Amino acid sequence: MAIISEFQEEEARPSASSSPKAVPFNASLDPSDPVGFLEKVFDFLAKETDFLGKENFDKEIAAVVRVAKEKHKQKVEQVAPKVEIKKEEVKKEKEIKEEVKREAMEVDKNEDQSSSGLKVPNKGNGLDLDKYSWTQSLQEVTVNVPVPSGTKSRFVVCEIKKNHLKVGLKGQPPIIDGELFQTVKPDDCYWSIEDSCALSILLTKHNQMEWWKSLVKGDPEIDTQKVEPENSKLSDLDPETRQTVEKMMTSGFC
Numbered sequence: 001m002a003i004i005s006e007f008q009e010e011e012a013r014p015s016a017s018s019s020p021k022a023v024p025f026n027a028s029l030d031p032s033d034p035v036g037f038l039e040k041v042f043d044f045l046a047k048e049t050d051f052l053g054k055e056n057f058d059k060e061i062a063a064v065v066r067v068a069k070e071k072h073k074q075k076v077e078q079v080a081p082k083v084e085i086k087k088e089e090v091k092k093e094k095e096i097k098e099e100v101k102r103e104a105m106e107v108d109k110n111e112d113q114s115s116s117g118l119k120v121p122n123k124g125n126g127l128d129l130d131k132y133s134w135t136q137s138l139q140e141v142t143v144n145v146p147v148p149s150g151t152k153s154r155f156v157v158c159e160i161k162k163n164h165l166k167v168g169l170k171g172q173p174p175i176i177d178g179e180l181f182q183t184v185k186p187d188d189c190y191w192s193i194e195d196s197c198a199l200s201i202l203l204t205k206h207n208q209m210e211w212w213k214s215l216v217k218g219d220p221e222i223d224t225q226k227v228e229p230e231n232s233k234l235s236d237l238d239p240e241t242r243q244t245v246e247k248m249m250t251s252g253f254c
Contacts, residue, residue: 144200
């Protein structure tokens, strides 16, 4: 009898092999549609378990959601300070870049001014202005005026007089209209359109022993002591003329 009782007890004990087997769940999460993923989860639970048939299943789900929300909140609170620090670093970096840019612009501005308050000449010993630029040698002045692409000569107004220059386009306010810094030889002056987008004007100086400080009177003036003529041109001059030119460059006489 004892033997039968032990057998019955052994038979009554649940065996390891009789426990529910894990059922694989395969689903992919689309970050733009998390609700769709949850629907798949509940469809799977309904198919493979009786969880949704339990009396308090909704409360259990709500508890899981609360725990998940709390974990998410803690994660956000941990990340938030780092985000703020990063924003502050980006802001400071931007401010530093703007400060460097301002300082660079100030340096450029100072470099454009000589110690005398006059403008430093461009590479052509003239000056680059907003609406035109000009260069010079001792004999000539060359003016470059940008115009709309495709401009024809018939639309150009260019009046060159002994001591006055007027340049512009017909029907529009003049681009240049003023008294020349020094007189020119009108018969030896001419203009042309270069590449259909720039007006080039050559003015032959009357006094070819003098550097101009500006194209027309009233415009910003350059520091003629900083003019850098080509050495080859200086060497072509006779000794007396060369000495006069060098004196002008060092003394600023103009």
